[in-house]
Structures are given as structure tokens and as C-alpha cells.
Amino acid sequence: xxxxxxxxxxxxxxxxxxxxxxxxxxxxxxxxxxxxxxxxxxxxxxxxxxxxxxxxxxxxxxxxxxxxxxxxxxxxxxxxxxxxxxxxxxxxxxxxxxxxxxxxxxxxxxxxxxxxxxxxxxxxxxxxxxxxxxxxxxxxxxxxxxxxxxxxxxxxxxxxxxxxxxxxxxxxxxxxxxxxxxxxxxxxxxxxxxxxxxxxxxxxxxxxxxxxxxxxxxxxxxxxxxxxxxxxxxxxxxxxxxxxxxxx
Numbered sequence: 001x002x003x004x005x006x007x008x009x010x011x012x013x014x015x016x017x018x019x020x021x022x023x024x025x026x027x028x029x030x031x032x033x034x035x036x037x038x039x040x041x042x043x044x045x046x047x048x049x050x051x052x053x054x055x056x057x058x059x060x061x062x063x064x065x066x067x068x069x070x071x072x073x074x075x076x077x078x079x080x081x082x083x084x085x086x087x088x089x090x091x092x093x094x095x096x097x098x099x100x101x102x103x104x105x106x107x108x109x110x111x112x113x114x115x116x117x118x119x120x121x122x123x124x125x126x127x128x129x130x131x132x133x134x135x136x137x138x139x140x141x142x143x144x145x146x147x148x149x150x151x152x153x154x155x156x157x158x159x160x161x162x163x164x165x166x167x168x169x170x171x172x173x174x175x176x177x178x179x180x181x182x183x184x185x186x187x188x189x190x191x192x193x194x195x196x197x198x199x200x201x202x203x204x205x206x207x208x209x210x211x212x213x214x215x216x217x218x219x220x221x222x223x224x225x226x227x228x229x230x231x232x233x234x235x236x237x238x239x240x241x242x243x244x245x246x247x248x
Contacts, residue, residue: 004087004088005088005206006089007089007090007116007204008091008093009021009032010171011094011095011119012119013094013126014120014126014130015126016118016189017092017118018216019140019188019189019214019216020092021091022213022216023188023212023213023214024212026212027087027201027206028207029086029210031085031086032090033091034091035051035091035092035097036052037051037101037104038051039097039100050081052074055077055080070102070103071106071107074104075107078107087206088206090116095167099170108178109177112179114178114203115179115180115181116183116203117180117181117182118183119171119185120164120185120186121185121186123161124161124224124243124246124247126185127157127160128150128227130160131150132148132150132220141216141217143217144217149226149227150228151228151230152234152237154237157234158243181199183200224247225248
């Protein structure tokens with residue numbers, strides 16, 4: 001029997017990470033989870049099953065141990081998940097959340113988890129997608145939705161573009177010695193999708209001939225102009241900047 005391949009999808013917001021999770025989880029040799037290490041706001045007492053917070057809150061002893069020995073609690077939790085699945089095991093985590101969890105970073109490095117780096121080539125579309133989701137509270141959908149438009153303010157737009165640029169670069173350095181595969185959103189939703197999925201399967205050491213599927217639909221169209229009310233102003237904001245290349 002082949003050893004279980006353990007991996008993470010290290011992503012930024014609005015890069016198709018949930019879509020990729022569903023695609024990989026549809027593979028008979030892969031069990032891929034969503035954001036099981038997602039932090040929760042203070043005061044939250046309801047946690048989704050199979051998350052780390054849910055695991056900890058099942059026992060006061062686990063909560064205490066997590067404060068004292070972070071890596072051992074993470075190991076016990078992930079071991080409990082991997083025992084429930086067969087084949088390759090993985091989950092997604094946002095770069096900002098991983099940066100804030102040093103115990104998890106150290107554990108993943110020590111255990112030699114493989115890393116799928118998921119980013120987006122067009123950072124402006126990434127910001128538009130994020131602002132749309134924040135405005136209408138629509139993060140994923142299995143149904144085709146009527147497109148709603150948003151307004152982008154200059155300072156907020158430039159801040160997010162700079163933030164995404166910095167994190168796109170920092171992600172590469174989180175696991176300098178790990179086996180990494182760089183994947184882009186545009187490729188997993190475009191005509192290169194099948195080739196990229198084959199590449200990912202080979203990277204994880206599973207059958208690459210399987211048909212993978214996801215029920216999620218794209219929320220926004222291809223054109224930024226159709227999604228942004230003040231597109232003309234956005235063009236002026238970005239004129240003669242490093243981000244001008246992302247305009248339609």
C-alpha cells in the first residue's frame with residue numbers, strides 16, 4: 001500500500017481555494033478539507049465539526065494542552081482526522097492564518113507536508129472578487145447568480161493590491177524546504193484545468209486519470225468593467241502604477 005501523501009493548499013482569499021478543495025475531494029484517493037484551522041472571533045462558541053476549534057472544545061483538557069503544547073495538540077488533532085480517511089489527506093489554509101500560527105507552521109515543516117501554492121495572476125480581479133463577497137456576503141455558490149456591481153474606493157483598492165502582492169511573495173518563503181507546486185486560479189478555471197489537475201494528482205502521487213468535479217459556480221464574470229460601477233475612476237487610480245497591467 002502506498003504511503004498517505006499529506007498536503008496543504010496554501011492560498012490567498014478569492015483564489016478558487018474552495019473550488020480546488022472540492023475538485024480534489026472528488027478524487028477517490030484524496031480526502032481534502034476546507035479551513036479546519038480558521039481562527040474564530042472572540043466569543044464564538046459554535047464551531048463547525050472536524051475543525052481544530054471543535055476538536056479542542058470537546059474537552060477542557062484539550063484546551064489547556066493547546067495553550068501549553070501547541071504542536072502536540074495539532075499532531076493529535078490531525079492524527080485523529082487522518083485515521084478517518086484513506087489515501088492522501090490535505091486541507092486548505094489562508095496565508096494570513098498560517099502566518100499567525102507558528103505551532104502549525106513548525107509542525108507542517110517537521111512532518112514534510114507537500115504544499116500547493118494557490119495564487120491569482122490578476123490581483124485586481126482578486127480584489128474585485130473579495131469586495132463583492134464582502135459587500136453581498138456571497139463567498140461560494142452552486143447556483144448561477146445575477147451579477148451585482150460594486151464601487152472601489154482608491155485608498156482601499158491600493159491597500160488590498162499592495163497586501164495581496166506582499167503575501168503572494170511571502171507565501172513562497174513559508175516552506176523553503178518543502179515540496180511545492182505553484183498553481184494559479186486562472187488555470188484551474190480555464191482551458192488548462194485538466195492539465196493542471198493531472199499535474200496536481202501526479203504531485204500528490206495519486207491516479208491522474210480520474211474525472212474530478214466541483215459544483216461551485218463562478219460568481220463574477222470575466223470583465224472587471226462589468227463588475228465595477230466606477231471602472232473609469234479605477235483606471236485613473238491605477239494609471240502609471242505597477243497595477244495598471246491588471247485592467248481590462
